[in-house]
Amino acid sequence: MPLRSKLPDVGTTIFTVMSQLAQAHGAINLSQGFPDFAVDPALLAGANEAMAAGHNQYAAMPGLPALRQAIAAKLLACQGLVVDPNREITITAGATQALYTAIATVLHASDEAIVFDPCYDSYVPAITAQGARAVRVPLRQPDFAVDWEAVAAAITPRTRLIIVNNPNNPATSVLTVDDLNALSRLAERHDLMILADEVYEHLVFDDRPHHSVLAHPALRARSFAVYSFGKTFHATGWKVGYCVAPPALTEELRKLHQFLVFSVNTPMQHALAAHLANAQHWQALPGFYQAKRDRLASHLIAAGFALLPCHGSYFQLADYSAIRPDLNDLAFAHWLTVTHGVATIPLSPFYAEPPQRRLVRFCFAKTDETLAQAGARLAALAQR
Ligand code: PMP
Numbered sequence: 001m002p003l004r005s006k007l008p009d010v011g012t013t014i015f016t017v018m019s020q021l022a023q024a025h026g027a028i029n030l031s032q033g034f035p036d037f038a039v040d041p042a043l044l045a046g047a048n049e050a051m052a053a054g055h056n057q058y059a060a061m062p063g064l065p066a067l068r069q070a071i072a073a074k075l076l077a078c079q080g081l082v083v084d085p086n087r088e089i090t091i092t093a094g095a096t097q098a099l100y101t102a103i104a105t106v107l108h109a110s111d112e113a114i115v116f117d118p119c120y121d122s123y124v125p126a127i128t129a130q131g132a133r134a135v136r137v138p139l140r141q142p143d144f145a146v147d148w149e150a151v152a153a154a155i156t157p158r159t160r161l162i163i164v165n166n167p168n169n170p171a172t173s174v175l176t177v178d179d180l181n182a183l184s185r186l187a188e189r190h191d192l193m194i195l196a197d198e199v200y201e202h203l204v205f206d207d208r209p210h211h212s213v214l215a216h217p218a219l220r221a222r223s224f225a226v227y228s229f230g231k232t233f234h235a236t237g238w239k240v241g242y243c244v245a246p247p248a249l250t251e252e253l254r255k256l257h258q259f260l261v262f263s264v265n266t267p268m269q270h271a272l273a274a275h276l277a278n279a280q281h282w283q284a285l286p287g288f289y290q291a292k293r294d295r296l297a298s299h300l301i302a303a304g305f306a307l308l309p310c311h312g313s314y315f316q317l318a319d320y321s322a323i324r325p326d327l328n329d330l331a332f333a334h335w336l337t338v339t340h341g342v343a344t345i346p347l348s349p350f351y352a353e354p355p356q357r358r359l360v361r362f363c364f365a366k367t368d369e370t371l372a373q374a375g376a377r378l379a380a381l382a383q384r
């Protein structure tokens with residue numbers, strides 16, 4: 001019997017494609033977003049201790065109470081927010097599962113969800129798999145700001161959800177208070193839900209604040225906000241994240257969560273709960289990553305790239321027009337990996353309709369040695 005695909009247009013993600021190409025050619029992998037440095041030994045010790053202490057059976061369905069309490073304490077300390085750990089926080093298998101579950105919770109067949117173009121790759125397939133429709137609103141060129149009039153024009157009687165990613169991967173832009181107010185006005189007027197992917201909440205640079213939907217009372221009442229310990233604690237392979245949402249939304253989210261994963265890996269939750277209690281572990285992140293951003297930037301500029309401003313995330317967008325104007329971004333990323341031994345991510349796969357720009361994305365979540373090695377290889381571009 002032929003299987004009718006739910007995602008006929010989906011292939012292998014560009015992250016997997018480029019990481020495999022990097023491996024096959026021994027390239028320095030600045031493509032897929034993951035750190036190449038070690039996880040804090042205290043966090044590793046915590047995970048080992050939790051396993052040795054016998055914390056190896058199912059955690060509570062919404063997540064280990066101690067971890068949910070630690071998250072609530074952090075939200076209070078960090079943003080002055082009062083969040084109920086029992087009714088408003090759910091621990092998930094990475095941000096990816098939180099995003100998918102929130103999307104599946106809100107959308108019914110034939111509903112519409114607004115996403116931005118470019119957008120992170122997991123949103124549209126999750127929308128499509130519900131039998132719903134993703135409506136893409138282009139971010140403004142060249143600064144990737146949101147055009148709220150275009151968002152308003154895209155809303156129809158079927159619209160249920162707007163998905164925002166702040167800081168944005170791949171655009172590296174961040175939302176302002178004015179953006180959140182504009183979002184809130186539209187959401188209130190049309191009674192829409194918001195899904196806010198804030199996995200890079202601590203990776204905001206140049207003393208800009210992170211404006212979370214959770215800190216905006218009107219948005220908080222209608223938002224699912226999603227986070228990832230993979231980003232915050234340099235452990236993308238642990239796949240632990242969480243979703244914060246008001247009790248009524250959380251209750252519905254957990255109905256799906258309990259049948260998607262039921263609960264998330266127990267010893268890691270013990271370790272993360274203890275680690276989160278030390279504020280230094282996340283307070284140091286903006287400075288730590290800003291220094292890496294600037295280090296990579298100097299190498300890229302020396303190699304002949306023109307850089308776009310990077311306000312947040314651990315990615316740097318670079319225009320390669322001065323290097324190989326003859327290549328489109330897929331061909332350029334392939335050429336750079338194979339010929340110069342540095343892998344990047346082309347931008348067009350994040351778009352339904354890519355603009356005519358020559359942009360690739362570099363990940364700077366790497367040791368200073370890795371960045372220096374990449375810089376040495378890229379220096380050859382300037383000699384061409
Ligand atoms: N959202 C964005 C914007 C991301 O960049 C990523 C991963 N890089 C995720 C979600 C997924 O997070 P996780 O690995 O915790 O599933």
Ligand code: GLN
Nearest residue numbers: 015016031032033034169
């Ligand atoms: N989010 C990571 C990135 O943007 C990749 C995650 C994945 O490979 N699915 O590079």
